[in-house]
Amino acid sequence: MSSIDVPLKNGGFGRTMRKDAWWVEPLLVFLGYALFIAYANYAIIHYNCGGQPCYEVPGTGYLSPPCGRPVRSRPRWRRLSPAGGGATNTRHTCTEAPTGTLTCGLGNLADDESRTFTITATIARDLVYDNGGPLTITNQATADADRFDRDPSNDAKSESTLVKAKADLRIVSFAATNAPLEMIVGQPANVTLHKVITNDGPSAPMDTKVARTATATANATVSPASTAHVESALGYQEQRSVDEQFQIKCTNGGPATFTFNNDIAPNKADDTDPNPANNHAQTSFTVECIVPVAINIHPGSFKNPFNLKSNGVIPVAVLTTRAGEYGLPLAFNATQIKPLTTRFAPKPVVTAGGGAPEAHGKGHIEDAIERSDERTRDGDLDMVLHFETQRSSLTPGTTEACVRGRFGPTNMVFQGCDSLTRVP
Ligand SMILES: [Ca+2]
Ligand SMILES: [Ca+2]
Ligand SMILES: [Ca+2]
Numbered sequence: 210m211s212s213i214d215v216p217l218k219n220g221g222f223g224r225t226m227r228k229d230a231w232w233v234e235p236l237l238v239f240l241g242y243a244l245f246i247a248y249a250n251y252a253i254i255h256y257n258c259g260g261q262p263c264y265e266v267p268g269t270g271y272l273s274p275p276c277g278r279p280v281r282s283r284p285r286w287r288r289l290s291p292a293g294g295g296a297t298n299t300r301h302t303c304t305e306a307p308t309g310t311l312t313c314g315l316g317n318l319a320d321d322e323s324r325t326f327t328i329t330a331t332i333a334r335d336l337v338y339d340n341g342g343p344l345t346i347t348n349q350a351t352a353d354a355d356r357f358d359r360d361p362s363n364d365a366k367s368e369s370t371l372v373k374a375k376a377d378l379r380i381v382s383f384a385a386t387n388a389p390l391e392m393i394v395g396q397p398a399n400v401t402l403h404k405v406i407t408n409d410g411p412s413a414p415m416d417t418k419v420a421r422t423a424t425a426t427a428n429a430t431v432s433p434a435s436t437a438h439v440e441s442a443l444g445y446q447e448q449r450s451v452d453e454q455f456q457i458k459c460t461n462g463g464p465a466t467f468t469f470n471n472d473i474a475p476n477k478a479d480d481t482d483p484n485p486a487n488n489h490a491q492t493s494f495t496v497e498c499i500v501p502v503a504i505n506i507h508p509g510s511f512k513n514p515f516n517l518k519s520n521g522v523i524p525v526a527v528l529t530t531r532a533g534e535y536g537l538p539l540a541f542n543a544t545q546i547k548p549l550t551t552r553f554a555p556k557p558v559v560t561a562g563g564g565a566p567e568a569h570g571k572g573h574i575e576d577a578i579e580r581s582d583e584r585t586r587d588g589d590l591d592m593v594l595h596f597e598t599q600r601s602s603l604t605p606g607t608t609e610a611c612v613r614g615r616f617g618p619t620n621m622v623f624q625g626c627d628s629l630t631r632v633p
C-alpha cells in the first residue's frame with residue numbers, strides 16, 4: 210500500500226485554508242445568545258424601579274423572562290363616606306375591615322385580563338331623612354397586587370352618587386267610622402273618616418303629605434272641601450291611623466251622597482314614591498235627607514191628650530209652611546203627602562220604620578188649625594191624618610210622637626213631631 214505525506218503549515222489562530230466567510234454564521238449565533246442573557250439578567254441586577262423591586266427591563270414594558278410570573282391582584286374597595294351601612298359582595302371572598310372597607314381577593318389576573326364584579330352597598334333607610342335631604346356618598350375602589358405594578362397611578366377610582374329618599378307610601382284603608390243613615394235637613398252632623406297609611410320603604414321614615422277633598426250631591430254640603438296636612442316621619446311599615454273630621458249637612462230632601470278622596474305623597478320635593486297607584490283612596494256613603502215639617506196633634510188643643518185604652522184615632526194635621534215658619538229650613542206643601550206612606554208613633558219607632566198607618570187610607574186636605582195658637586187657620590191647605598191609638602206604640606211615659614212619610618214626585622221623606630199628654 211502506498212501513501213503520500215502532506216505537510217501542514219502553521220497558519221495562526223482562526224486561520225484556515227477556507228477562502229469563504231465561514232465565520233459569519235457562528236458569530237450571529239453567539240451574538241444572539243449574548244443578547245438574550247443580557248436581557249434576562251439586566252432587570253434582576255438593576256431591580257430598582259421607582260423605589261420598588263421589579264423585574265422590568267427599563268423602558269421596555271417587558272419583564273425578565275425567569276421572573277415573568279402572572280400578577281396576583283387584590284383589589285380593595287373602600288367606601289369613604291358616609292357611615293350608615295354595611296357592604297356585601299356576591300361572588301368573591303371579601304372581608305370587611307374596618308367597617309365600610311371591603312377587601313376582596315380576585316385570584317390571579319393574567320396579563321391584560323380584566324374582571325368585573327359588583328359590590329352592593331347597603332344604605333340605612335334613614336340616611337337621607339336624618340341628613341335632612343339628599344346627600345352624596347363617595348365610593349372609592351383601589352386595586353393592588355403582590356407583584357410589581359408598573360403604573361400605580363391608575364389603581365384607584367372614585368364614584369360619587371347622589372342619594373335621594375324613595376319610599377312606597379300606601380293607603381292601607383280608608384272608611385267613614387260613624388256615617389249616619391239619615392239626617393234632618395238643616396241639622397249638621399260630624400263624621401270621622403278613618404284612614405291607615407304606611408310606608409313600604411325602602412327609605413324611612415318619610416314626611417308624608419295627606420291631601421283630602423270631599424264633595425256632596427246637590428242637596429247637601431260637606432266641609433272642609435279641601436285640606437292637607439303633613440304626617441311627620443312615617444316609619445317603615447308603620448300602621449299609622451289618621452282620623453279626619455268632616456261636617457256634613459243636608460240642604461234638601463232625598464238621598465245625599467258624600468264622597469271623600471285622599472291622596473298621600475312624599476312631602477319633600479326631593480323624595481319620591483315609585484308606586485303612586487296605591488296613594489289614592491276614595492270612600493263614600495249615602496244619607497237619607499229628611500225634610501222637617503210642622504205637625505199639630507189634636508188641632509185646637511194645646512194639651513194633645515191620648516188615652517191608652519182608647520179604641521179611637523188621634524187626629525194629626527201636617528201643616529203647609531213657608532221656609533222659616535216654625536223654624537223650618539224649607540217650605541213644605543202638605544197636600545203632596547202620600548197618605549199611604551205615613552206612620553205615626555214615638556220617634557224611635559218611626560225611625561225604625563214602624564208606627565200606625567193612616568186609619569182610613571187617605572188624607573184630608575183642608576185648612577187646618579195652626580199649632581201656634583190652636584185657633585188660627587192661615588188660609589193654605591194642609592193635610593189631616595188619623596192614626597189608631599192602639600197601633601201607635603204609645604206607652605204611659607210617651608210625651609212626643611212623630612209622623613213620617615213620603616211626598617212629592619221624588620218620594621222625599623218628611624218628618625214632624627209634636628207633644629202628647631196621657632189622660633186620664
Ligand atoms: Ca305608593
Ligand atoms: Ca195641638
Ligand atoms: Ca200654612
Ligand SMILES: [Ca+2]
Binds near residue numbers: 589
Ligand atoms: Ca193652613
